[in-house]
Amino acid sequence: MVLLASALECVGLERRDDVKAAARSTLVRTKDELDRFDIAFDAFWRARVSGADDATAPIHGVPRDRDDPVDREGPSESGDPTQAPTAGAPLDPRTADGGAARPASLNAAKDADRSFTFSADEGLYAKDFAEMTSAELDAARRLAQPGVWDLGRRRTRRMVARAGADAFDARRTLRSSLRRGGEVVELYRLGRKTKRRDLVLLCDISGSMDRYSRLLLHFVHTVRHALGSVEAFVFGTRLTRVTHQLHHRDTRLALDEIASSVADWAGGTRIGDSLFHFNRTWARRVLGRGAIVIIISDGWDRGDVRLLAKEMRRLQRSAYRLIWLNPLLGSAGYRPQTIGMRAALPYVDDFLPANNLRSLVELAELLQTVDHRRPLRRQGVPPVALAR
Amino acid sequence: MNPKIPASVDDVEALLRRGEYVADRPLAVTIFLALSLSKPLFLEGEAGVGKTEVAKVLARMLDRRLIRLQCYEGLDANHALYEWNYAKQILHIRLAESASVAERAALEQEIFGPAFLVKRPLLQAIDDSGGPPAVLLIDEIDRADEEFEAFLLEVLSDNQVTVPELGTFKATVPPIVVLTSNRTREVHDALKRRCLYQWIDYPDIERESAIVASKVPGIEARLARLACAFVAGLRAEPLYKHPGVAETIDWAAALVALGAQEIDERVAVETIGCLLKYQEDVKKVADGAMGMRVARARQAAIGT
Numbered sequence: 001m002v003l004l005a006s007a008l009e010c011v012g013l014e015r016r017d018d019v020k021a022a023a024r025s026t027l028v029r030t031k032d033e034l035d036r037f038d039i040a041f042d043a044f045w046r047a048r049v050s051g052a053d054d055a056t057a058p059i060h061g062v063p064r065d066r067d068d069p070v071d072r073e074g075p076s077e078s079g080d081p082t083q084a085p086t087a088g089a090p091l092d093p094r095t096a097d098g099g100a101a102r103p104a105s106l107n108a109a110k111d112a113d114r115s116f117t118f119s120a121d122e123g124l125y126a127k128d129f130a131e132m133t134s135a136e137l138d139a140a141r142r143l144a145q146p147g148v149w150d151l152g153r154r155r156t157r158r159m160v161a162r163a164g165a166d167a168f169d170a171r172r173t174l175r176s177s178l179r180r181g182g183e184v185v186e187l188y189r190l191g192r193k194t195k196r197r198d199l200v201l202l203c204d205i206s207g208s209m210d211r212y213s214r215l216l217l218h219f220v221h222t223v224r225h226a227l228g229s230v231e232a233f234v235f236g237t238r239l240t241r242v243t244h245q246l247h248h249r250d251t252r253l254a255l256d257e258i259a260s261s262v263a264d265w266a267g268g269t270r271i272g273d274s275l276f277h278f279n280r281t282w283a284r285r286v287l288g289r290g291a292i293v294i295i296i297s298d299g300w301d302r303g304d305v306r307l308l309a310k311e312m313r314r315l316q317r318s319a320y321r322l323i324w325l326n327p328l329l330g331s332a333g334y335r336p337q338t339i340g341m342r343a344a345l346p347y348v349d350d351f352l353p354a355n356n357l358r359s360l361v362e363l364a365e366l367l368q369t370v371d372h373r374r375p376l377r378r379q380g381v382p383p384v385a386l387a388r
Numbered sequence: 389m390n391p392k393i394p395a396s397v398d399d400v401e402a403l404l405r406r407g408e409y410v411a412d413r414p415l416a417v418t419i420f421l422a423l424s425l426s427k428p429l430f431l432e433g434e435a436g437v438g439k440t441e442v443a444k445v446l447a448r449m450l451d452r453r454l455i456r457l458q459c460y461e462g463l464d465a466n467h468a469l470y471e472w473n474y475a476k477q478i479l480h481i482r483l484a485e486s487a488s489v490a491e492r493a494a495l496e497q498e499i500f501g502p503a504f505l506v507k508r509p510l511l512q513a514i515d516d517s518g519g520p521p522a523v524l525l526i527d528e529i530d531r532a533d534e535e536f537e538a539f540l541l542e543v544l545s546d547n548q549v550t551v552p553e554l555g556t557f558k559a560t561v562p563p564i565v566v567l568t569s570n571r572t573r574e575v576h577d578a579l580k581r582r583c584l585y586q587w588i589d590y591p592d593i594e595r596e597s598a599i600v601a602s603k604v605p606g607i608e609a610r611l612a613r614l615a616c617a618f619v620a621g622l623r624a625e626p627l628y629k630h631p632g633v634a635e636t637i638d639w640a641a642a643l644v645a646l647g648a649q650e651i652d653e654r655v656a657v658e659t660i661g662c663l664l665k666y667q668e669d670v671k672k673v674a675d676g677a678m679g680m681r682v683a684r685a686r687q688a689a690i691g692t
Contacts, residue, residue, distance in 0.1 A: 157462030158533060171466065174474035178499070181485075182478045280628060288572040314628070314668065 016045065125358045128330060130211045140357055141218055141251075149226035152370035153194040154290045154320075165191030197320065197370065199223070199230045200286050202278065204297030205262065206236040206269035212327045212354070213266075216296055217258060219360060221251050231286045235274035236264035241282070270303030271340060275311035283318050290320040292370055294363075296354060298328050299341030308340055312347040321370055324348040325363065330355030392450050393423050407445035408602045409438070410595050418586040419446070428544060428565035430580055433588035436632020438599075439568040443525035446564060455563070456525045457509035459532035465539055470511045470551060473504045480504075500553035513563040514549050521561035529579075530569040537579050544582060593620050593688065596636060604640045610689075614651050615640050618685035622663065627672065631663040638662045653679045 007022040020041055027037065124139055132140060161169060169188040177184045201220050205213045217234070224230040224246045232242050245257040259265055287293070293315065301308060316322045324344065328334050330353035336342055345351065350366065353359040394400045397413070400420045404411045411419075419442070422429040431439040447454035457468060477499040484495055498504075507515065513524035526540070543549065544565060548558040567583060569575055591599065596616040601609060616636060623630045631639075639662040648655050656678050664670050673681075 156533065157460065158464065158535065159462065171471070171474065174478060175472070178474070178477060178481075182481045276626070280626065284572055285574070310668070 125361070126356055128355045129215050129327070130355070137215065140215070149223055149364055150368050151196045151199060151227060151292065152368060154197050154371070155192040156195050158193040159190040160193045162189060162191030165189040167191070195289075196227070198286065198289055198291035199227060199367075200291050200293045200319070201230060201232045202239075202274075202293065202295045202297075203232070203234045204236070204269065204271070204295075205234045205265055206300070207266045208269065208298055208300040209327070210266050212298075214255065216327075216354065217255055218251055220296075221246055221254050225249065231282075231291075233278065233282070234258065234262055235271070235278075236262070236267045237270045237273070238264055239274040239277045239282075268302050269297075269300055269340075271297060271299075271301045271344070272303045272305070272307030272309075272311055275315060276307060279311055279314050279318070283315070287318045287320075292321045292323065292367065293319040294323045294325060295348075296325045296327075298326055299336065299338050299344065301338070301340030305339050305343045309343040309347070312344045316347040316349070321349050322347065323350040323352060323363075323366075325352050325354035325359075327353070327355045329353035330359055394420065396420070403449045404445060407449045409441055409445040410591065410598045410602070411442075412591070412595065415442075415586055415588065418584050422584045423564065425584075426562050428567055428583040430567045430569070430575075430583035430585045431588055432569045432571055432585070434590070434630070434632055435570050436634035437588045437590060438633055439588055440525065440527060443523050443566040443568075446566070447523040450523070450564070452520050452564065453522045454525060455509050455513040455522045456527060459526060459528050459530075459536065461531060461533050463532050463536050466508075468508055468510050468536070468539075469543070469549065470508050471506045472500070473506050477504050502554065505551065505554065510543055511549050511551075511557060513565075514543075514547065514559045515557045516559055516561060516563070517557075521559070522563040524563045524565045526565065526567045528570060529567045530571060530573045530575055534576065537576055541579055541582065590620075590623055590630070591633065593617050596620070596633060599633060600637055600640045603637045604644060607640055607644050608649075611643065611649070611651070612640060613689045614685055615643065617689040618651060618656070618681065619663065620688065621681055621685050622673070625673075627664065627669045628666050629664070629669060635663050635665075651682055651685070653682055656682055 004023060004027060007025070008019065013019060020038075023041065024037060124136060127136065129137070129140070159167065159169075161172065167190040169190045172188040173184060173186065176186060176188070201223070203213070203216060203220060205217075209216075220230070220232055224232065230243070230246070232246055234240050234242055240262050242258045242261065245261060246254050248254040248257065312322075326336075326341070329336075329351070336345060336351075352363060352366070354363070394403055397417050397420045400423070401411065401413070401416045404416060404419075419429065421427070429442070431442060433439055443456075444454060446452070480499055481495065509524070513522040516522060529537070529540075532540075547562050548556055550556045565583075567579075590596075593613065593616045596619070597609070597613045600612040600616060601607060604612070619631055619636045619639070639659060642659050642662050643651070643655070646655070646659070657674060660670055660673060664673060
């Protein structure tokens with residue numbers, strides 16, 4: 001704030017674009033916020049100039065943030081125009097509220113926005129993906145924005161200087177004491193550096209998952225770009241690594257590349273064989289640092305069930321936490337009856353639904369809490385399924 | 389001084405043979421290039437295929453010191469490069485104080501002198517003023533973290549180390565650098581690009597027999613060959629962890645220790661623990677087909 005004030009002092013208040021540039025340079029921290037800032041700034045001036053009426057109009061046409069995965073799956077039906085602003089409308093409070101003299105009008109505009117969209121969102125959050133119309137699917141995709149994803153951290157072996165930690169930093173303490181002729185005046189301490197855990201995603205793309213696959217892969221793509229790097233695999237009858245294909249910022253391009261590099265899209269399912277391949281070829285390379293593994297599948301399996309159980313047990317031992325997302329779990333009255341699902345369940349740490357946005361939000365919350373304390377693993381007893 | 393760098397790939401092969409390291413031609417070519425171009429050698433492969441051995445053999449055959457840096461997560465400059473012996477320094481100061489009015493300048497010179505510098509592997513490899521040049525083995529670089537890789541890049545690119553209080557140490561003869569990795573993590577491109585890369589695979593029956601023969605003195609050639617054929621058969625099966633060359637050598641030594649003249653089903657089942665270290669694999673292999681495996685191994689051993 002002080003910085004903005006001094007910047008405005010230097011720049012002067014005669015020219016609006018100069019003021020905008022000054023405010024931008026002092027208030028905006030990341031590329032993502034640039035667009036939102038522009039909207040807020042223009043809205044502020046629009047409200048001042050044209051009076052209070054304009055202030056209550058919802059802010060239309062929120063452009064995509066520049067760094068977000070470009071969502072070119074496109075609105076297939078234009079749908080209700082009032083639905084369009086739902087997506088990015090909640091302006092980042094940091095940029096929106098930061099200005100020198102935020103008028104009540106702008107805040108009113110924001111509140112009008114939020115209350116206007118809240119009811120539309122609420123329904124969308126709870127709606128099953130399989131029952132959504134194309135317009136709703138588009139809105140759902142936009143809602144799953146990066147920024148909300150973070151992973152729990154693990155303690156690494158690397159020590160860094162940290163006041164108040166437990167370990168004694170002999171090196172630094174003695175070194176600083178040399179400056180005082182050997183008198184130890186200050187005690188320095190070392191703490192363990194924490195790093196974000198690795199995430200490995202195994203997504204089922206067989207025929208039975210067809211209604212969900214594309215959307216869930218979109219979700220995988222979003223997560224990958226939010227977290228920076230994620231190992232992703234898809235499987236049906238075989239396992240294919242798709243980490244490189246997710247590299248594209250353009251979602252449609254990434255998904256198309258995945259579809260073209262996978263030979264068994266929407267085919268049969270052999271979860272056991274795929275996990276066997278994963279355990280043998282990839283586990284040692286990607287699970288080394290206490291990674292979290294998420295399997296997204298409905299559990300319908302046509303392969304060898306005993307192999308499935310064996311590989312699940314091996315996978316649970318190698319992974320830090322094994323999460324199974326089942327899109328069928330969300331529907332009322334679902335109980336894991338299939339042999340495949342029942343065989344795998346004893347080795348799953350968290351059994352969660354993945355059928356609507358709310359379940360994805362809850363997954364995001366769970367991932368943030370995974371930290372250096374191990375989950376309670378019951379030997380061979382299935383965890384309580386979280387039915388909704 | 390004596391670099392003795394081999395002049396051709398054939399020379400490298402001869403050198404490795406003299407050092408009792410059985411290598412295939414591609415590896416010899418890569419080693420030759422690494423030596424001639426003064427680039428680090430990056431060896432990747434499953435555990436127990438002989439990556440570390442390469443460095444040991446090179447050190448032995450080229451009359452160089454072998455300096456080994458074992459990597460682990462959290463390895464940092466203090467453990468890898470150098471450190472000051474603070475305790476000794478403080479003691480020195482105290483003693484000087486108690487003696488007479490110490491001259492501060494002289495004292496400072498002393499406590500940051502070479503006597504108080506603890507050289508760690510990277511600096512030991514670069515500072516060859518005291519003796520022969522070095523082979524620097526950086527073992528299991530995939531166990532170190534990214535911060536260490538960045539640090540290593542810096543050190544490797546200059547072949548010199550600057551200690552602010554003392555000056556710069558420069559290698560008169562650049563050390564031969566060998567990095568090994570078990571591929572439990574993808575090492576970053578920046579580091580790999582500086583090196584010459586070689587994937588070391590399991591040897592074939594022929595080569596493995598030669599290795600076993602040289603490492604297990606007193607073993608019959610026939611038995612060694614049979615053992616290698618058996619292990620080769622195991623490697624073709626879908627096990628969780630295939631036995632490496634080190635395991636084959638252990639097993640051969642075990643057979644000799646047991647006085648076994650022949651490999652039959654019973655001996656194989658009893659000593660399977662030398663080869664397979666995972667319970668699932670052991671169970672999978674104890675499936676009653678051991679007799680068939682032994683028969684197949686006999687066939688393979690005769691065939692080659």
